[in-house]
Amino acid sequence: MKDQLQELLTKCVQDLISKGILKEMPSKIRIDHTKDNSHGDYATNIALMLSKQAKMSPVELAKIIIDQFEQKNFIKKIEIAGPGFINFFISQESSSSIVNEILAQAASYGCSDIGQGKKVLLEYVSANPTGPLHVGHGRGAAYGATVSNLLRNAGFIVDNEYYVNDAGRQMDILTVSIYLRYLTICGEDLRFPDNGYQGQYINDIAQGIYETSGQKFHLKSDLVFENVCRDGTEGGDKEVHIDQLIEKAKSILGDGFKAVFEVGIESILSGIKNDLAEFGVVFEKWFSEQSLIDSGLSESCISKLKDSKNLYEKDGALWFKTTNYGDEKDRVVVRDNGNHTYFASDIAYHLEKLNRGYDKIINVWGADHHGYIPRVKASIEALGHNSDKLEILLVQFANLYRGGSKAQMSTRSGSFVTLEDLRAEVGNDAARFFYILRKSEQHMDFDLDLAKSKTNENPVYYIQYAHARICSVFKQADEKELELDVSQANLSLLTEEIEKDILRELSRFRSVLESSAIQYEPHQLAYYLRDLSNHFHSYYNACKFIVDDKNLTQSRLALINATQQILKNGLSILGVGAPESM
């Protein structure tokens, strides 16, 4: 309907151009759903936009446009209103046909092909595998998964990917943390380093190693701590302290160090996978950072950059001249100790992504990484690709409040609320919905007490309740042996104001999906579903659906059946269930 109007209007403007009344096509011709139904069903501001080039007042121009406009029978009325808006009123028959469309296409109603089968790689979460996911990661997970659903629904082919940072120093710290806990279980008396990972999960992993391997890795703690400098709180340097512990453990443990590491990362990763799967977040691929080093891609990227004169040496380290590509300072890719930086892996990773032939690469990052964007784009350009292919979506932090004060979320200290805890407390549906309800670039206050204690006030239930209520109506209809037969429904009987409102609301669904997908804004869909539910609840209170008049009953059941379908389709994209009863 909207598309048809758009076409007609475009043609109309073209005709006026050929008549010499208008000079040139505007960059876009907009037809919008109206906010206020006294303004009709659709409106355009075209006359306001073009009044200047036509050298006449918007109202005059609007008149000319309407005269030129090809009248169709689905248009009941065209009006000029306000400063020069053109409002279109759609005929009752035509606007109620949306119900038939929805019921005919059912679960696939709302799908589109605006993506034209373009291939998209969507990377998100990618939390370091040093511990369970916390509530901060949940936002990225819910957001990424929903964007993925939206894009798929819009005809893009989407691969979801999780980048696993399984290389580097933090993995060593993780391993040492586990190992020291293991030694404690073996009966050693030792002091746990300040910089170690302190969560209970570390103890659990250590316990697991003890149970399967017994004393196999047991060494005297005196040996491990021999010649290691003092820790931070003992007046030493906590970074040096832990680095020396790592070196010590590696040298005396040999292959055992790797064995402990393998058990540790396997345990943590499977926990993360499980957690996300239960949250309805599924990745096609888990990409290992280590694999970039093992395959030599990381090394070959550095060679390429070296060959293209993008690297230089300073203070014993190898620097990438990212300032040539708009970064504010140059970045180190190889440290003076010979180790590659995280950035070096990331260069290789992005090159690898590009080589896989995607049309678009999207990274969802925490907003704290925004300063990282120029250097990654720089690396893409330097390796001869177009950095526009990479789109980075930033998600702001969720500030966690508990008991009215901000809760800390540090993995290192182990004092955080896990995503798993949150899901257990508020449920997957509420958590998914709550996370995407806010625009991603908005800071978000997540009040745990509110989310946990007052779950009934969570807006997700409002929508689910609307769905359940409709199911309940059909249950009633069933008992009265009424069956919905759309072909029997005379939709022109839907003349109540609220019924027209719902028809208008239903007709918006497609454009909401399109807009949410293109702008990567799931919250638009969430707000839409809330509005639709609101209209339905009003309808429910204002009118009875199952009435003596059989024809009217059929039409009303058809209308709420279509509403139910839209709620279901929308919730499914949000990754939220549509319960039949509550």
Added chain:
RNA sequence: GCGCCCAUAGCUCAGCUGGAUAGAGCAACGGCCUUCUAAGCCGUAGGUCAUACGUUCGAAUCGUAUUGGGCGCGCCA
């Protein structure tokens, strides 16, 4: 100091890329269950869209400056 994000009702947030009288949810107040689920509905109240200029037919939306908050500015990841 420089860069990015943000500022809308008492609180938490929308506002469809510049449009018509700025909206919703909580919280407050007043109504609605002998009727398909009251996790609901209807109504009332609540605003200098941080501030000041500017751009134009028209600004919460765009530009500049200021104020106030978040984040970033490692040979960490």
